Every structure is written in structure tokens, then in C-alpha cells.
Amino acid sequence: MAGNLEDYFRKTFEDKLLIKIPEQEDDHLSPATRLLEKRREMSEVEVALNCQKEENDSKRLRAIKKATDEKEMTKVKVKEIERLNVDILQIVNERNRLQSKMEKHVIFSKFLEKTVESAEEFQEIREIITRYDTLCATHDYLMKKEAKSQDGTEQEKAKLKKFIEEKNNEVLSYNNTLAELVTQLDKVQSEAVKWESRWMHIKNTAAKKTLLLGRIKMATHNLYQLINKSKKQEFEVQVEETVDQLNVIQQFILDLSNITADIRKADTIGASIVVSTPV
Numbered sequence: 001m002a003g004n005l006e007d008y009f010r011k012t013f014e015d016k017l018l019i020k021i022p023e024q025e026d027d028h029l030s031p032a033t034r035l036l037e038k039r040r041e042m043s044e045v046e047v048a049l050n051c052q053k054e055e056n057d058s059k060r061l062r063a064i065k066k067a068t069d070e071k072e073m074t075k076v077k078v079k080e081i082e083r084l085n086v087d088i089l090q091i092v093n094e095r096n097r098l099q100s101k102m103e104k105h106v107i108f109s110k111f112l113e114k115t116v117e118s119a120e121e122f123q124e125i126r127e128i129i130t131r132y133d134t135l136c137a138t139h140d141y142l143m144k145k146e147a148k149s150q151d152g153t154e155q156e157k158a159k160l161k162k163f164i165e166e167k168n169n170e171v172l173s174y175n176n177t178l179a180e181l182v183t184q185l186d187k188v189q190s191e192a193v194k195w196e197s198r199w200m201h202i203k204n205t206a207a208k209k210t211l212l213l214g215r216i217k218m219a220t221h222n223l224y225q226l227i228n229k230s231k232k233q234e235f236e237v238q239v240e241e242t243v244d245q246l247n248v249i250q251q252f253i254l255d256l257s258n259i260t261a262d263i264r265k266a267d268t269i270g271a272s273i274v275v276s277t278p279v
Helices: 002-016 031-118 125-231 242-276
Strands: none
Touching: 031 125, 125 242
């Protein structure tokens, strides 16, 4: 039984692990030696099993990685196929659109052919297309030129508008200045009227004072003449010398007052004498 198990394990290890287990050559070995030999063989088998396990793990990981890569690649391919299907659909739609457009434009091709047949100026359809391109280019040039001219006109309009605004501002400023000057003029005219009124008042007052002065001079002269007549003498004083005349009149009045006072005093003394004399 032990011999059969040993043969079984040997064959199994040799088949699975590809390890050749050495045949027992010395049947005369001692049990201790045989035990050591068995332990050595078991150690080799264990090492072989570990190596086989590592190799199997590595193969398994590589297989998993390969399956994952293939799965990702499959997803990428599926997305690429979907994108290509969308592109194909767009191309088919574009082709159908162009086909429909071409069918619609067939009438123009026939029209150009009839134009070439009827017009002596053109020999081929290409000449008509060239003329059309030339006219389009000329039209574009004229449109750009007109747009440029329009831009220049707009710029000039903007300059004119700015100029008008500036001049309007200047006119407004001048109007404000003019209004201020008019206000000042009105004020000055008002002051002039006021001073003119005062001047007229002063003139009228001066005229009145002059008239009064004339009357005073006339009265002084008349009084002076009366004094001269009363004294029966002429003074060498001119009529225009009113102050001197007044001095004469003042002196005359003083003299007259003194005389009057003396007379009254004499009368008073005489009356007192009469009263004191016995009858």
C-alpha cells in the first residue's frame, strides 16, 4: 500500500510539476537517511509547488488584465463603430442633400445650355460662369466702395454734428454772457436813472438855493440901501459884496440896539427923578 502511494505521488508530481523524482537506488539506506531524503524531496516539492503557484497567479493576473484590456478595447471599438455609423449617416444625409440640390439645379444647367445655344457672345457654359463671377466681383467691389464712401459720409456727418454741438454750446455760452451783460446793463441803467433823478433833485435844489441866495442878496442890498439913506452916507461897498453888506447891517443893528438901550435907560432915570421930586 505504501509503495502504491509513493508511485502515485511520484507520477502526479512528475506530471503536474514537471519534476522528476529520483528513483530509490539504495534499498540498503538506513531509516534516518531515508527520512532525510524524504524531507529533502518534500522541500523540493514544496518549492516546486510555490513556484507553480506564483506562475499560476501571474498567468491569472495576465489573463485578467488581458480580459480587461480586451473589454476596454471592445468598448472603444463599439464607440468607434457608433461614431463611424453617425459619420456614415451624416455622409449619407449630405449625399442625399447634394443629390436633391443637384436635381433641383438641373434646370439651371439646361438654362445655361440654352443660353449658350442662343447667345453668340458665349461659346461655352464656363464663359457664362466666368462672366457671372466677374460681375459678382465687380458688384462686391462697388458695394465695398459704397460702404467705404458711406463710412466716410458717416464720419463727416459725425464731425458736422460735433461741430454743430460745439457751436451751439458756444452760442449758448454767448447767450448766457449776453444775458448777464443785459442784466448788468439794466442794473446800470437803473442806477443811472436813480443818479439822474438825484442829479435833477440836486439841480432843482441848487436852483432853489440859488434863487433863495439871490433873494437874500437882494434883501441884504435893499436893507443896506435903507441904512445908507438913514445915515445919509455912501459906503464903498459893491452890491456883489454881500458879506461886507451884512457886516455893515450887523454893525448898524448893534449900534441901533445900543442907542435904543441908552434911550430906555435915560427914560428910566428920568421917570425915577420925576417920581422922587416932591410936589
